[in-house]
Amino acid sequence: MKKYLLLACLFGSYIVKAQKVESIHVNLYTDSLKKGTLNYINIDGKLTNGRYLPLDSTHLIFWSSAGSFSGNNLWIDRDFAPAKVDIKVSLRANPAIVKEFSIYVKQKPDPELKTMDEVMKKSKSNKG
Numbered sequence: 001m002k003k004y005l006l007l008a009c010l011f012g013s014y015i016v017k018a019q020k021v022e023s024i025h026v027n028l029y030t031d032s033l034k035k036g037t038l039n040y041i042n043i044d045g046k047l048t049n050g051r052y053l054p055l056d057s058t059h060l061i062f063w064s065s066a067g068s069f070s071g072n073n074l075w076i077d078r079d080f081a082p083a084k085v086d087i088k089v090s091l092r093a094n095p096a097i098v099k100e101f102s103i104y105v106k107q108k109p110d111p112e113l114k115t116m117d118e119v120m121k122k123s124k125s126n127k128g
Contacts, residue, residue: 021045032106036078
């Protein structure tokens with residue numbers, strides 16, 4: 001019985017490993033990059049069985065026209081002036097699978113955050 005279980009596990013692991021990435025797709029969480037922060041670049045791989053798998057820098061090679069990558073995270077300096085960044089991603093296992101795209105950089109500054117006192121005062125005034 002143990003032999004059959006071992007063979008079934010080995011065969012199952014072979015089938016799982018046999019799935020290959022046939023294409024890569026960009027799935028961004030935002031419409032623009034923010035300066036002075038890490039921006040996660042989400043890349044999904046479509047497997048030969050039709051399922052999708054999130055890919056990271058162990059599967060991918062990242063290149064960008066500006067900033068620097070740490071894993072899937074792209075850092076853009078606060079003083080970056082151009083309107084967009086060009087990005088190229090290729091699959092390590094098959095460098096012929098490439099995705100090139102541009103992402104615009106947010107130009108307007110974020111509004112200042114309210115203090116805890118300001119939030120609490122507004123909350124109390126809305127209840128009464």
